[in-house]
């Protein structure tokens with residue numbers, strides 16, 4: 001539909017379909033428009049008709065142009081410009097123009113009107129108000145300016161290409177990279193920059209981008225100066241209504257990076273043989289943190305193959321450590337080493353493990369840093385062990401800090417390194433450290449204790465000792481102590497750990513039990529027997545006295561022996577009762593020889609009866625502090641046991657008393673039946689006897705008496721050979 005064929009009223013009401021005759025939709029602008037017809041008049045033009053609301057907008061009366069020459073209607077310069085356009089039209093062209101009249105931008109179009117002979121007779125034209133379009137254009141320009149400043153200062157090169165691949169726009173960095181200023185680039189095809197061997201690939205990339213594909217690729221261009229520049233390009237298609245309008249590109253000069261990478265590869269080749277066999281994981285990264293090389297240990301540590309990660313970042317840093325790690329890496333890239341950082345890494349399978357990492361910058365000859373190396377050592381086992389050790393130490397600490405045992409650690413010199421806090425509660429000492437602890441040990445127990453420690457040091461076997469120690473109140477407490485040697489890695493003694501327990505109470509209880517249980521029974525018995533014996537003894541004594549008065553001197557001697565024997569029975573009965581009730585000691589200096597001889601003479605008759613002979617051998621000066629009657633009792637008991645062992649066969653009973661070091665030893669050696677090993681331990685228990693008429697009290701009384709004299713009894717025996725019983729007295 002031609003608007004010029006429509007009458008003006010039609011035009012005005014504009015029942016007019018949208019069209020793009022000016023490259024934009026005219027529907028809205030049509031109200032602010034005018035149409036005109038001009039004809040040639042002399043050397044200029046004359047309006048036949050000019051009509052439309054735009055005329056008023058220009059500031060003219062409606063119809064005021066009709067029949068008037070151009071230069072009479074319009075400002076002269078404007079009229080000249082129109083004459084030029086109309087002249088064009090008069091030559092048979094359709095001409096469009098943009099102009100501004102009285103401040104109003106408009107767009108005009110003029111075309112020839114032919115008569116039937118083909119002659120141009122008139123020109124018809126149409127003008128549209130362009131104010132709105134101009135306003136929108138201004139706005140767009142402003143916006144564009146805004147974005148332009150943004151991209152202008154962008155560190156990467158940014159450009160747009162039209163659909164044909166010609167530059168529409170580029171920022172200064174693009175010019176910087178290729179050497180061409182914007183005006184030289186614009187409207188030029190990008191291919192002109194690309195080096196020949198890359199052209200084909202570049203075309204393909206551009207085609208893909210034109211189809212809407214976002215992609216990144218590396219290529220090479222010629223700089224204006226002629227040298228080659230390696231670039232990385234990211235193409236982003238700009239889509240408008242699902243069609244690619246243009247291609248937006250980001251470009252980076254990567255020549256330096258590539259050069260670095262080449263250098264890194266060169267370095268890699270040079271050092272790879274030396275790192276290949278390293279037990280530590282060694283990886284080389286470029287400045288982009290991309291893996292360049294990794295040795296077999298890397299694969300073993302992390303589970304990735306070198307080829308899998310080549311040219312990529314290695315995702316082995318746990319998320320929570322990434323920030324810290326990035327900081328470190330940046331430091332390394334600035335030339336700073338990061339040595340033996342203990343951290344964690346993730347394997348390909350997602351498991352975490354402890355590592356020690358050393359990061360060092362990788363420099364080429366001129367000192368430029370082109371990448372960095374990361375040396376990783378697997379310290380997982382060690383860390384786990386450390387953790388466990390710490391836990392255990394913690395546990396041990398809790399135990400030692402709260403135990404009621406006394407725990408000490410001594411160094412190899414015997415100095416206390418550690419004392420458990422229980423020393424305070426049990427002994428009352430604040431701190432045993434720096435104290436000569438030997439001062440606290442009972443002098444009688446010290447030699448044994450020192451000996452035990454010596455044994456422990458020599459054999460490195462655990463020992464158990466018992467000794468008395470003075471507490472802070474000055475009381476003796478009995479300690480049962482276990483000592484264990486702690487060895488260093490050379491198997492030498494490093495320290496001694498002792499765990500001691502206060503057993504004073506236990507000892508007292510034991511003693512008490514022994515006395516109360518066994519001896520109470522015995523004591524009661526003894527008291528009963530004693531009572532029974534003492535009465536007949538009294539009469540026996542009385543009558544013997546009587547008999548003695550009238551006896552011959554020879555008989556009198558026997559009566560005297562009888563009396564002294566009766567007296568002894570009396571005493572023994574008393575001693576017997578002593579087992580039940582400890583009696584105050586009544587010791588005197590006595591000669592052991594005398595005691596032994598008296599005992600022997602008492603038993604001589606019986607010995608003869610059984611064909612037994614006493615062989616006596618005494619050292620001189622055998623005086624000790626003792627209760628003679630009690631010791632005589634011991635000797636009689638032991639001699640009787642020896643004789644009873646030889647009752648059937650007869651034999652010799654060797655009685656010896658000698659000085660040995662700081663003791664006096666009295667031994668009774670018989671040639672009797674001997675004692676089976678399994679019975680040895682039972683000897684001395686109350687009522688333990690193997691004899692038909694035995695009491696099983698003899699040895700027990702001996703033990704008790706020897707104990708009262710700070711002595712002891714040792715028995716050695718061989719079955720069917722004989723027995724030796726030794727009394728050991730301290731001097």
Ligand code: ADP
Nearest residue numbers: 641642645689690691694695696697698699723
């Ligand atoms: P008893 O003599 O009344 O049996 P003892 O206490 O004197 O009680 O001795 C306990 C046991 O020790 C004896 O029964 C005997 O088996 C053993 N014994 C002690 N001395 C000797 C010895 N010299 N030879 C063999 N056995 C002995």
Ligand code: MG
Nearest residue numbers: 637641698699
């Ligand atoms: Mg006996």
